[in-house]
Amino acid sequence: MSLATRQAPFHAFTIRHSGRASRIITDVGVSAAFDPSAPPEHPAILETKALWDTGATRSVITKKTAGDLGLVSTGMTRVNHAGGTSNHQTYVVNFFLPNNVGAPGVSVSECEDIAGDFGAIVGMDIIGGGDMAITNHAGKTTMTFRVPPFEEIDFVSQANRILFAGIGRNDPCPCGKKGDDGRTIKFKKCHGG
Numbered sequence: 001m002s003l004a005t006r007q008a009p010f011h012a013f014t015i016r017h018s019g020r021a022s023r024i025i026t027d028v029g030v031s032a033a034f035d036p037s038a039p040p041e042h043p044a045i046l047e048t049k050a051l052w053d054t055g056a057t058r059s060v061i062t063k064k065t066a067g068d069l070g071l072v073s074t075g076m077t078r079v080n081h082a083g084g085t086s087n088h089q090t091y092v093v094n095f096f097l098p099n100n101v102g103a104p105g106v107s108v109s110e111c112e113d114i115a116g117d118f119g120a121i122v123g124m125d126i127i128g129g130g131d132m133a134i135t136n137h138a139g140k141t142t143m144t145f146r147v148p149p150f151e152e153i154d155f156v157s158q159a160n161r162i163l164f165a166g167i168g169r170n171d172p173c174p175c176g177k178k179g180d181d182g183r184t185i186k187f188k189k190c191h192g193g
């Protein structure tokens with residue numbers, strides 16, 4: 001297969017920080033929802049910053065973002081927050097994440113300005129549509145995200161792979177656990193299972 005016809009099974013981007021990040025922030029484009037496969041005319045895309053928030057069930061855009069794009073409200077929704085409950089306009093938008101990662105047709109609610117000059121909050125509705133990892137190796141935060149979800153990331157499995165590298169499936173498990181017959185259990189029946 002030539003390189004030109006190869007396609008990765010997911011779209012991804014990676015954000016590397018020079019130190020420990022206290023928040024996850026990315027560039028984001030927001031537009032009125034449209035079909036990306038349709039002809040080239042499409043609504044204006046506003047470039048802004050997004051705060052990634054696993055505590056937000058739903059993504060949010062600011063009143064300013066909605067106003068700058070001239071979005072037409074699709075209705076109202078009740079939003080629960082620290083100060084109680086209030087009614088907010090809703091919109092359907094496309095999100096343009098770094099490196100051509102897209103989240104089209106996201107139903108968002110509107111909020112007042114977000115401290116720190118963010119135009120949007122990326123919530124679990126977008127995060128849950130892909131895989132996300134945050135690592136802090138050598139004191140430097142790296143955030144990586146892909147859509148669609150591709151495979152599980154599990155640090156326990158990784159630890160076991162490192163710990164038990166080179167052990168044959170039928171070897172006695174190095175943890176030394178014994179079966180009812182008093183013999184050490186095979187690796188494949190224990191930590192290699």
Ligand SMILES: [Zn+2]
Nearest residue numbers: 173175190191
């Ligand atoms: Zn074991």
